Amino acid sequence: MSLPDDLLAQLSAANHIAVLTGAGMSAESGVPTFRDVQDGLWAKYDPMTLATEEAFAEEPDLVWAWYLRRAQLIRQVQPNAGHRALAELAEFKQVSVITQNVDDLHERAGSEVLSHVHGGLFDYRCFDCAKPWSGELEIPQEIPERVSPPKCACGGWIRPGIVWFGEMLPPRAFEDAVDACSTCDLMLVVGTSGIVQPAGSLPFAALERGTPVIEVNPEESRLTDYVTHWWQGTAAEVLPQLVRLAR
Incomplete structure (x- = not known):
């Protein structure tokens, strides 16, 4: 599957891309x-x-x-092709990685993580x-x-x-995440159901500004009906293709 022409142009022109990753991102590595x-x-x-x-x-x-x-x-386990693709994307774009995952696979792939919203x-x-x-x-x-x-x-x-059950999210981590989603030129949402709050609300900080949001997920999620485009597939399948299109 490829992106619509207008979205492809926006991806190519984007200077700042915010990326929200969830459990599906790490599941491909066997976490x-x-x-x-x-x-x-x-x-x-x-x-x-x-x-x-x-x-x-x-x-x-x-x-x-x-x-x-x-x-x-x-x-x-090791970072998968999706993790490595995001590190590659950061070589020519400003990339703000926001993750709901508590593992360190993004860092081990070479990405700088802006926010671990769940610690x-x-x-x-x-x-x-x-x-x-x-x-x-x-x-x-x-x-x-x-x-x-x-x-x-x-x-x-x-x-x-x-973050344990009953604890508050780290305030600075969530504030940084909201700021990135509110100021980016394009947002990617990868491998998350959109159910867990308040992380599931982050894509709407971009959508409310008219910023395009691309969801990468093998199955429809709670966010699919709201995003600009759903690219069906896993992170390891889709993100390397997306990086090539972004150049």
């Missing part, structure tokens, strides 16, 4: 979904109850071990004082059911820097 981590030792636990401040406060060793498992699974799994901080932690993460080959988290200099436990 498990939130619930797919529920294997082996963790099959008996409900992820909705583990991903909370309360769970970490009560059983930090259990929650930390579960997140070590998530980190281990992500470390075992980053590898951006650790203290549970008590919130100071960032830059220590070396140790992921054992065999992860037991309980592993004590590292300690901050203040004595608090180190936690993953993702």
